[in-house]
Amino acid sequence: MTYFPEEVVEHIFDFLGSHRDRNAVSTVCKAWYHVERLSRLNVFVGNCYAIRPERVMARFPGMKSLSVKGKPHFADYNLVPYDWGGFALPWIKAAVRRSPGLEDLRLKRMVVTDDDLDLLARSFPNFRSLVLVSCEGFSTDGLAAIATYCRGLRELDLQENEVEDHGRQWLSCFHESCTSLVSLNFACLKGEVNAGVLERLVARCPNLRSLKLNRAVSVESLNEIVARAPYLVDLGTGSFAVLDCIGDKGLAVVASTCKELQELRVFPSDIYGAGATSVTEEGLVAISSGCPKLNSLLYFCYQMTNAALITVAKNCPHFTRFRLCILDPWKPDPVTNQPLDEGFGAIVRSCKNLRRLSLSGLLTDQVFLYIGLYAKCLEMLSIAFAGDSDKGMVYILKGCKNLRKLEIRDCPFGDIALLNDVAKYETMRSLWMSSCDVTLGGCKALAAKMPRLNVEIINESEGTDKLEENISDLHKVEKMYVYRTVAGPRNDAPDFVWTL
Amino acid sequence: MLEEAIPVVPYDVSAVEDKSDSQPETCREQRAFVPLSPALSEPCSKFPFLVRFTAAVSAVLIPPFIALRIRVGLVQLVLFPELGEFWNFERRCCRGKERVKSFPLFRKRFLLSVSLGTGHCFIRFGHSLSILGPLEKIGMEEGLRGGVCPQLLDLMPNKRDWIVKDDGRGGEMKASQLEVESLELRLGLPASEVEKDPSVLSLALFYKSSKTTTTTNNKNHHCAGSKRGFFGTFESRTEGPQQQKTSGANLKDELHQSQERKAAHEAPENASAANMNSQTRSNHNMSNLSSLSAWHINIRAASVPLVGWPPIRTFRKNFATGSSKPSPEPQSGDLQSKVKLENCKKGLFVKINMEGIPIGRKIDLSTYNSYEKLSLAVEEHFRDLLAAQKDPSTADTLKDGEKQVFTGLLDGTGEYSLIYEDNEGDRMLVGDVPWDMFVSMAKRLRVIKSTDLSVINVQDQYAGKELQQSVELY
Secondary structure, eight states, X not given: OOOOOHHHHHHHHTTOOSHHHHHHHHTTOHHHHHHHHHHOOEEEESOTTSSOHHHHHHHOTTOOEXXXXXXXXXXXXXOSOGGXXXXXXXXXXXXXXXXXXXXXXXXXXXBOOHHHHHHHHHHOTTOOEEEEESOEEEEHHHHHHHHHHOTTOOEEEEESOEEEOOXXXXXXXXXTTOOOOOEEEOTTOOSOOOHHHHHHHHHHOTTOOEEXXXXXXXXXXXXXXXXXXXXXXXXXSSOOOEEGGGHHHHHHHHHHHOTTOOEEEEEOSOTTSOOTTOOOHHXXXXXXXXXXXXXXXXXXXXXXXXXXXXXXXXXXTTOSEEEEEESSTTXXXXXXXXXXXXXXXXXXXXXXXXXXXXXXXXXXXXHHHHHHHHOTTOOXXXXXXXXXXXXXXXXXXXXXXXXXXXXXXXXXXXXXXXTTTGGGGGGSSEEEEESSBOBHHHXXXXXXXXXXXXXXXXXXXXXXXXXXXXXXXXXXXXXXXEEEOSSOSOSOOOTTEEEO | OHHHHOOOOSSOGGGGOOGGGGSOOOTTOOOOBOOSSTTOOSBOOSSOEEEEEEEEEEEEEETTEEEEEEEETTEEEEEETTTTEEEOOOHHHHHTOSSOEEEXXXXXXXXXXXXTXXXXXXXXXXXXXXXXXXXXXXXXXXSOOOSOBOOOBOOOTTOOOOSOOOSOOOSOOOGGGGGGGGOXXXXXXXXXXXXXXXXXXXXOTTOSOHHHHTTSOGGGOOHHHHHHOSSOEEOOOSSOOSOOOOOOOOOSOSSOOOTTSOOOOOOOOOGGGGTSOHHHHHTOHHHHTHHHHTXXXXXXXXXXXXXXXXXXOHHHHHHHTTOOOOOOOOOSOOHHHHHHHHHXXXXXXXXXXXXXXXXXXXXXXXXOOSHHHHHHHHHHHHHHHHHHHSOGGGHHHHHHHHHHHHTTTTTSOSSEEEEEEOTTSOEEETTSSOHHHHHHHOOEEEEEEHHHHHEEEHHHHSTTOOXXXXXXXX
16 A cells, blocks of 8 residues: 555545544554544444443543443333433543543433533633533523523433423523533523623624524514524524324325425324324325435324325435334234235335334334345334344344344243344344343343343342342343443442343 | 243232232122032132223113123123023123113222133122133133132122123023124224124123124124134134234233233233134244233223333323423423324313202313322312201311211212213213313213112112022122
8 A cells, every 4th residue: 555644544534424434443553443443523422331431531632532431222201110221420521531622512311410511611722512402400500501601502402301490590601701602402490591691692692593492482582582683593482393183184284385395293282092183104105106216204193004104205215214113012003904014015015225113013033034135134123013033133133233222022022032132132222122022141141242242131020139139030121221441340230120 | 731831920819819808808798609510619710810800880781681791801701690691792782772782880899810720711890800701601612721720709698699600601691692693892992893894803701602793793703713712812814824913911009009010911922823823823822821920901991001002202192182281381382292282171161069968069070180189179179068958056076077978988988989971871980081081081980879879789780580699799
């Protein structure tokens, strides 16, 4: 290979934005590894327990921006106990020591306390952007600390967090001299904010482009704000989620008017029973025929037919995210009484770039055969109440080469499937299985074979605190979370989490 | 063989004991234990699978019989004392009240157990009733003999035997057998319509003659369903599906437990293997037993939903069902809040009457968000009226009495109980379903004396009938 001086290589690497590309080039040779690691500015850690924070900071001394994810996705649906883990503190502390030049921090599904926010606020003089997504453990006091000490803060983005309201007027803590805000999102907060303070803040931040308020802000206030921030590009008053009470007719209207629609999310308004105004497969078909650019869908409905899915697959071959949730588990096609294997099979066959898929309805092993066969780009798969036998899971693990996250609940997959190809799990970020047929013995076998996987069993039933207490290997585990790691078993696991 | 294949019961049996065990019962309690047959002599609790559910019990008149109808959500079971048999009825036949007259009695929490050893199953109403049949009599023909017997209780004080006699009358049916073909118990998930939706699960519960059901309504169940599926529930399928699904049963107590308690949801394969490729199932010892071991009735219509299902973030759920805590009502042009307001209950006023008080009231259910608050409100409404009716001179001493009058409104322990009428006219005890469901179902409320709940004198209702029994059920 022609010799390139490091500066040149570094310059070339500057063009590599994505961390995956950078990861790839860093494995080419030692020289490139060094060049890359010294020049990487944005560090992404998909699983906070895959690697220790100190090691990350040591490898990337020039880190300016850090993004870390904590709990497994199913934590969103209360399947992961509150104190399972995912603490932000070790990361913040490590950054304080090793990367005081940190500017951006993005945390997802992690536990962040007010003290953590306080430490963060005081330790990084160049701090510009804090994004917290689906985090919990902090209150408005922590936000007050951020507002007070982060001079020069540009972005404060709180998405779907659980924030306790301690009544503190945290917004007033932004200093009068703080004029640097570009983006502010506090839509997930439940408490009120002082309208005058908000208006003044907006008025003195000429660079403000994105503002997402919570529902406590009044219309009059909104008026004032808009008047004072003429350069706002993005204004929100809470998430605009489409509820399914707009019905199929409503969706048809959307289909006929929103030709550029790329992402759609339809949530159920009544999860206990089908209302007359809920959506069905017709709505989805209408959307698919009217919005050919649709690439991301989250759709809750009460029923779905194979025919509809086949039509959708034909109309919209560009799906990258397709998440369908039929609210009743195991519900077949109501017209034909068939499982929905063919419908989902059509989706994966047609959508070659599908990266994320969530299944529901009545499904047999056949659908997994299709997925393994066709969904080559699939990275994340969520399965619930589906499949007949271990074969289903084996099809997935064998076929989906790019699979990174697999989450399964309430499926009849057991040890045979789990242990079929243990090396596969090192190519994935994580595997979640709950209420399946996996036994303790199976998990132990997996842990024994693969030392670089953490096999965590979450066992919440009372009276069984220790692994050593006579639990037979035949005992089915309630919840299992397996992830690759170079950090070994974690030391902050609570009692009910056993790392095998 | 049976032993090793039995899956570990996820719940400690003792933990699920009916709470009423610990309550001192009055002398009205029936506790006679009478085994069904001499061969079944030892109490059996070996690997019982227990499910707690709440059912509405009513007396139905199906000429020429009088029967007890026990209804759980969309499942119902009709008990013919004279025949000593159990039937299941298509729901519409009873609901339409064309053919049957129904007299709601009460609503009670039951414990349903299946004993693997003998293949018996029984229902306990506290301690006072077990309905039982050996499973082969009620459709179970898998090789589940064990030789031990669960406890059976004699229902009638005068020993009138209305439990199925274990005399091997397996297939014998009475005249009403003609109705068998149209009789089929269907289980529907909350979202589905019972009659039309082919995905309705069919539950051949307590069905004696398994053979006849095979011919009926194929689309809704499997023939094998009744044979094997004592508690098996089956998805409607026509061509060889690989599996019979069991829907999630919730082994939780109906009252909400903490979210850490997972739903006892097992979804093992059903013993459809018996009909289908049992070879594929041979590896799965668990599944061979699944027809019993994992009996699953979908009782979500009457109970708490599965944990973590549907997969929606909590804050969206609260928003969507309009039951969120009162948030500062935005006056902004928020699309979301507009939709919410449309969804919101526009004040749910229901009439409430109290026994002994001629004047009823109206209360707005949407202003309460829990049963406790409702109970307090009821107390407020009627306290004064009650006082006014009693001797005013002793008003002071009565105050305490009144307070006591209204305690235990919801759990049946007080002097009065709160019941409601749902949209079908059935009367149910308040407090058994999640609050939101209750609000959507309740059309009318009544405060009645608790004693009225439990004593039913059938004779009064059916003049001219020979039935002398006074059925006392707790």
